[in-house]
Amino acid sequence: MIPFLTEENLKWKELAREVAEKVVRPLAAKYDQLQEYPWEVKDAMAEAGLLGVWIPKEYGGHGAGVLDLCLVTEELSKACGGIGVAFAVNALGSFPIILSGTEEQKKHYLPQIAKGEKLIAFGLSEKFAGSDAGSLRTRAEKSAGGWIINGEKKWTTNGGIAEIYSVFAVTDPESQRARISAFIVEKDDPGFSITKIEDKMGIRAVPVVELDFENCEVPEDRLLGGKTGQGFKQAMMTLDRARPGVAGQGVGLAQGALDYAAVYANRRQQFGKSIGSFQMIQGMLADMSARVEAARYLVYAAAKNIDNGASNISALAAQAKLFATDTAMSVTTDAVQIFGGYGYMKDYPVEKFMRDAKITQIYEGTNQVQRMVTARHVLKGARDLKHLEEFIPNEVQKDVDLGTED
Numbered sequence: 001m002i003p004f005l006t007e008e009n010l011k012w013k014e015l016a017r018e019v020a021e022k023v024v025r026p027l028a029a030k031y032d033q034l035q036e037y038p039w040e041v042k043d044a045m046a047e048a049g050l051l052g053v054w055i056p057k058e059y060g061g062h063g064a065g066v067l068d069l070c071l072v073t074e075e076l077s078k079a080c081g082g083i084g085v086a087f088a089v090n091a092l093g094s095f096p097i098i099l100s101g102t103e104e105q106k107k108h109y110l111p112q113i114a115k116g117e118k119l120i121a122f123g124l125s126e127k128f129a130g131s132d133a134g135s136l137r138t139r140a141e142k143s144a145g146g147w148i149i150n151g152e153k154k155w156t157t158n159g160g161i162a163e164i165y166s167v168f169a170v171t172d173p174e175s176q177r178a179r180i181s182a183f184i185v186e187k188d189d190p191g192f193s194i195t196k197i198e199d200k201m202g203i204r205a206v207p208v209v210e211l212d213f214e215n216c217e218v219p220e221d222r223l224l225g226g227k228t229g230q231g232f233k234q235a236m237m238t239l240d241r242a243r244p245g246v247a248g249q250g251v252g253l254a255q256g257a258l259d260y261a262a263v264y265a266n267r268r269q270q271f272g273k274s275i276g277s278f279q280m281i282q283g284m285l286a287d288m289s290a291r292v293e294a295a296r297y298l299v300y301a302a303a304k305n306i307d308n309g310a311s312n313i314s315a316l317a318a319q320a321k322l323f324a325t326d327t328a329m330s331v332t333t334d335a336v337q338i339f340g341g342y343g344y345m346k347d348y349p350v351e352k353f354m355r356d357a358k359i360t361q362i363y364e365g366t367n368q369v370q371r372m373v374t375a376r377h378v379l380k381g382a383r384d385l386k387h388l389e390e391f392i393p394n395e396v397q398k399d400v401d402l403g404t405e406d
């Protein structure tokens, strides 16, 4: 067990494990096959108080942190990666309000989310603005009574079933630094609709949709934080806190697939022995286990540091997300390999883990974006390592000094 987990952390982990084993695991295959939202699981999560874990106490939540969000997501994802994100995406949607909302916005929206009465989604990505989130085109223009939004959003998880949406739109197209603002949109706002429900490879228990805004008018008090021009930063600050949740999903998927692979390796007989007695399978299980442990330590440490107010939270979140979700992809793929021909078939549980794992390397910023964020941090930090310069011969600089560089 990780030494720095507190009693409170362990309480959330245990509670989530109970819900995962009693409710999620028995229903995982059903909702994957149906590609329908599991309302009965949502009700069980709400009853256990899980949907308010990350929401501050003064707004009806439990005031727990990013680490608890990761622990709960991990436990749910051990049983079903789709249900893991069905839970965690509410944190992604509500962090903009928690971090930047006005007091009225927080008081109005957060308690409903904490109780599980309403679900929330996050509308940032667009057809032409995925990794380059700053290039989004959805437009919000001032009207007499508020703002009129026109445009569309792509890959919105929880879309259609959510009542509340954190939506990012351009309010000042001429501005370089203050181009985007964030709005709270409600499902019944006129001009707002769901235009496409995606048919997905994995995470099939939760909808991913396109949103359409056609002269969608929202009142003035839906401008997030009451200020324009803050949208890009609000989105990035949100992702810094939500990406560790995806990392937790990765750890859960990897551990869940490893557990199945180990049970199967003990049971499956070939050449008169359990396949777990063969060194090649043992080698795979050992590598899988070491990767899962390393990912878990990294994710918990990153989340704890974020909760403690570390200054480099973008890099912490990015590293945790990229390492844990790359681990999820490799471990779930190896689990399918250990199951052999059976593993490839839908009658067996592990191919679903592999399908669910793939999206974790893509959403909330591709792992290429996470590497970019991490590398920027590393290169910036290297500017403080001037004392290393003298140990690195610089042939080119010598030529420049001598004027012989050509």
Ligand code: CAA
Pocket: 089, 092, 122, 124, 125, 130, 131, 132, 133, 134, 155, 156, 157, 158, 177, 232, 233, 236, 237, 239, 240, 314, 362, 363, 364, 365, 366, 369, 372, 373
């Ligand atoms: N916190 C606060 N401010 C930040 C910030 C952060 N983490 N990151 C950047 N900023 C600020 C910068 O300081 C800069 O401000 P100034 O102009 O005042 O100097 C400004 O934002 C622009 O920053 P960058 O130049 O770094 O921005 P960029 O255009 O190079 O983009 C990026 C950086 C990291 C690539 C960013 O665009 C990004 O994260 N892209 C991926 C988007 C993403 O994760 N999308 C997924 C959406 S959610 C989803 O997947 C759907 C779902 O439902 C699950």
